[in-house]
């Protein structure tokens with residue numbers, strides 16, 4: 001059994017952009033963990049307070065994870081105020097150690113949203129601190145072997161999908177789980193479900209299947225040794 005962790009800047013990011021992959025991994029018996037670095041409470045609708053909306057997002061993230069048999073963690077960093085610090089990167093790395101994470105899915109380095117840029121940098125360093133054997137922490141290092149950058153409509157600058165995964169069999173599970181999120185059903189700003197369903201359909205067509213999810217990887221990892 002492997003442990004797959006998806007890290008998002010706000011509740012909704014990991015579930016919408018990595019959820020199809022999480023659903024696929026859960027179906028084959030892997031453990032899945034979502035880690036939201038903020039609860040996204042500043043997207044609060046007018047009839048709720050930020051504290052109420054925060055609580056609603058924390059609960060919906062928990063429901064999403066539960067529907068995939070996994071675990072949700074939401075940090076208490078205020079939305080819009082996510083800032084890089086070594087302390088926070090080490091804290092995230094310690095959570096990766098606690099769950100003995102094998103694979104991390106997270107934000108691409110460029111984004112129109114400042115929190116996403118900070119989340120990407122924090123997660124990159126967290127992976128380093130979590131895996132480094134000589135970095136002494138109370139818990140043993142996490143066996144992280146793979147990390148992938150998620151396709152997020154806000155993080156599109158310079159993003160080129162590279163690794164495609166067939167998620168046809170787990171699409172409906174994800175679709176039901178992601179409807180637990182407020183954003184999916186109520187956002188007037190952006191049609192999240194329409195976008196991510198359509199994206200999965202389009203990525204699926206490119207690999208000749210029904211639905212697919214695609215991720216980018218580091219440039220240095222894009223090396224092949226063709227046998228000619």
Ligand SMILES: [Zn+2]
Pocket residue numbers: 009010013113116
């Ligand atoms: Zn976000």
